[in-house]
Structure formats: C-alpha cells, structure tokens
Amino acid sequence: MATRLSGVTRASSLGPISEFMDRHGGSIARVLRDVDLPFALLDQPEIIVPLREQFRLLERAARETGDACFGARLGQAVSSPNLSAYGAWVCSADTLRQAMRRAHAGLGTMLQTSTNLYVAREGTSVRWSIEFVEPETDGRHHNELLGVGYMMDLIRVYAGPKWRPHVVRTALPVGTPRRELESIFATNVSNGHAMASITFDAALLNASRHRVAQSTAGEQPQAEPPVPKNGDTLATFATVVELALHEGYPRIDWVAEKLGTTRRSLQRLLSTQGTSFNALVEDVLYRQAKKLLADASLPVIDIALRLGYTDPAHFTRAFRRWAGVTPTTYRVSHSA
Known part of the structure; x- marks a missing residue:
C-alpha cells in the first residue's frame, strides 16, 4: 500500500492564535514546544506546515486553554482578508459569488491542500461546506470549525459584520452538546453530518463588498510561492x-x-x-x-x-x- 503523506497549509491559516491564547490564559510557546514546531510560525505566516501538524497544534491549544470549543472560538477572531495573499485576493472580488469562486479556485494552490470546498443550492438557500481529506483525527474538529469561522468572516465582508448563517452543521457526533457552539456562532447548530457547513440566504450571492478588505491585494494575487500540489x-x-x-x-x-x-x-x-x-x-x-x-x-x-x-x-x-x-x-x- 502506498504511503499517504499529509497535506500542507500556510501558518497564516491559524489566524491570531498567539494573541487569542494570551487572552484565554494559555501559552502558545508551551503548545509549540509540546507539538515540536518552530516559533517562527508566529511571525512568518507564509511558512508551510503539514496539515496534520495544524490539527495537533489546535488539539493541544484546546487542552492548554481548557476550551472544548477552541477551534470555533478562534474562528470568530479570524480575518479572511488577512488570510495570506489568498484571502486578500478572494475578498477583493466585487460580489460574494465571485469571492466564493475565487476561494474554490485558489485554495489548493495558494493556501492549503487536502481540503475541499463544496457549494450546493437548497431552494432559496445555499449550503457551503468544507472537507479535510486527512487521516489524522486528533484536532480535526477544531480545524473544521476554524474553517467555518473563515467562511463566515468572508460572507461578512459582503453581508456586514452582524450577519450570521441560518445553521452551522458540524461533523461532531450526534448527541454532542450544542449550547456552547450555538452561543459562539449565534445561530442554530446541527451535529452528525459528513462535513462541516453553513447555510445562508442565496440572495447574498449577489451582495457587493460591505467593508473594505484589510489588505490591498487588488484584483490579482500577490506573488507568493504556491503550496505543493497533492501528490508532489x-x-x-x-x-x-x-x-x-x-x-x-x-x-x-x-x-x-x-x-x-x-x-x-x-x-x-x-x-x-x-x-x-x-x-x-x-x-x-x-x-x-x-x-x-x-x-x-x-x-x-x-x-x-x-x-x-x-x-x-x-x-x-x-x-x-x-x-x-x-x-x-x-x-x-x-x-x-
């Protein structure tokens, strides 16, 4: 059987994890030592990291802070426009529909591999899903809910800062308590699905930028070395x-x-x-x-x-x- 290597991601996809942990009584330095990753990740967000190691880092950070919803909470502190050159390029699109197309087109080459985005129309609503094709399980749900946070923040670039989805679906087991997640996401949460997703009004697809992206990437992505392709x-x-x-x-x-x-x-x-x-x-x-x-x-x-x-x-x-x-x-x- 052929050996399957981990996918990769830029360290920028962790968002403001250092400041976030400081506010929640944790030590990012201790977490990085425990998972044996370099401190350079904190000040060089362009660094590429195995995706399985990001899972492990988030799992260890959750234990460090004692927060079972760490990934979801961190996901509410992220900024999609600041997510590497990829995020700035995505959020410079004129409409949400165009931004989502850019997100799908550029994800695997500019930011993160072993990750799939899917969009499906459901009547007057849209379901936007994220899937991690990684065998690693520890920390997976934290990374999924962090990804949901980025998806929500991207939509808020077009729908406004107070926007929230109709429902957040998670891959957590059925029966997992939902109250804390519903408080974090400020909406209904449904567990037990094949992949994490958010559902929102399809009319938003034509919404124009509600706030100016925090980066000035313009219409073309900045020069940034691509992440390795799956299988390379x-x-x-x-x-x-x-x-x-x-x-x-x-x-x-x-x-x-x-x-x-x-x-x-x-x-x-x-x-x-x-x-x-x-x-x-x-x-x-x-x-x-x-x-x-x-x-x-x-x-x-x-x-x-x-x-x-x-x-x-x-x-x-x-x-x-x-x-x-x-x-x-x-x-x-x-x-x-």
Whole structure:
C-alpha cells in the first residue's frame, strides 16, 4: 500500500492564535514546544506546515486553554482578508459569488491542500461546506470549525459584520452538546453530518463588498510561492525540510514524523524519485542560501547559523561544493 503523506497549509491559516491564547490564559510557546514546531510560525505566516501538524497544534491549544470549543472560538477572531495573499485576493472580488469562486479556485494552490470546498443550492438557500481529506483525527474538529469561522468572516465582508448563517452543521457526533457552539456562532447548530457547513440566504450571492478588505491585494494575487500540489512528493518533502531549518539542521526522523510516515518509508519514497534525504536537504540548503545571500545586510556567519551550521567554515565548504565559489564571492558576483 502506498504511503499517504499529509497535506500542507500556510501558518497564516491559524489566524491570531498567539494573541487569542494570551487572552484565554494559555501559552502558545508551551503548545509549540509540546507539538515540536518552530516559533517562527508566529511571525512568518507564509511558512508551510503539514496539515496534520495544524490539527495537533489546535488539539493541544484546546487542552492548554481548557476550551472544548477552541477551534470555533478562534474562528470568530479570524480575518479572511488577512488570510495570506489568498484571502486578500478572494475578498477583493466585487460580489460574494465571485469571492466564493475565487476561494474554490485558489485554495489548493495558494493556501492549503487536502481540503475541499463544496457549494450546493437548497431552494432559496445555499449550503457551503468544507472537507479535510486527512487521516489524522486528533484536532480535526477544531480545524473544521476554524474553517467555518473563515467562511463566515468572508460572507461578512459582503453581508456586514452582524450577519450570521441560518445553521452551522458540524461533523461532531450526534448527541454532542450544542449550547456552547450555538452561543459562539449565534445561530442554530446541527451535529452528525459528513462535513462541516453553513447555510445562508442565496440572495447574498449577489451582495457587493460591505467593508473594505484589510489588505490591498487588488484584483490579482500577490506573488507568493504556491503550496505543493497533492501528490508532489518532492515539493512536499522540501517544504517540511524548510520548516525543519527553523530548528537547526534538518533531521530525517523529524521530517518523517511531521509528514505522518516513518524514516524507512520516507527513504523508500525518495528513492523512487531518484534522490535521497541528504541530497534533498542539500538542494533546499543551496536554494535558501542563495536567497539569503541576496540580502547584503546579512553577514555570512548569520546565514550559516540560520541554515543549521554551527561552524561557518562548514557552510562555506558546502556552498563551494554547490556553486563552485565561496558565499562571499557568489554575493559579490550577483550583487547587480
């Protein structure tokens, strides 16, 4: 049976989780340590993270704050226009109908994979659903209700800040208490469905922007590297190696665990792609080194440390092997 790797998402999809936890008596630093993710997620929202790790982070944050409805509550504090370049582009559409089309079209390339959006007409209403195609279960419901929060906020860009859906449907088991969720969403909640969704008046589809998007992305999405496509093994591996760089030199066991696989399976998958873990790491390091060297204000020693080298001389030798010249020579020759 083929190994299935986790989907990925940008850290921006967590919204204002740090400030939110501070207000609710939790420590995001402790949560990140417990789930073994870098603190860089908090100030670099463009970072790409395995989706299963976001599930785990939300589950741990819920335990940290003692809030069984953590994902739903966080979802009411998010801002769709500030959701990466993707959110700004979606919310710059003229009407809600156009915005939803953009949301569907750009989700898998700009923000998050292993995630599907569906829309269905039900008489005079519309049902908008979100589905996560991930085997991971811990924290899934928090992520689903966080996603519902973004969907609601997007509609409020067009319907106004006081708008609320007719009903929120969740994938929580039938019999799960609903009172707290109904208080958070300020509407009826129905549990026991195949996927989370919201239902609203179809007339809203033609509504124009009610408030100005908080980002100035304009009609075209900002230049931002796309997230790896589902099934693009090497690109997915590379993004997790880049994530590992924030904690030091990448380790194969860490990368495998974050992707929901084993060291042996990871090595086997890379072998079928005609490469190895060490070769992949070297390729990522070389690309990152060239990008960092383009910033003339960064000393070479700082670049070496950022890339996980404890000895700058080791970095210099590695870079000479990759480029045929030292980092300093490369920087001078490419300064134009």
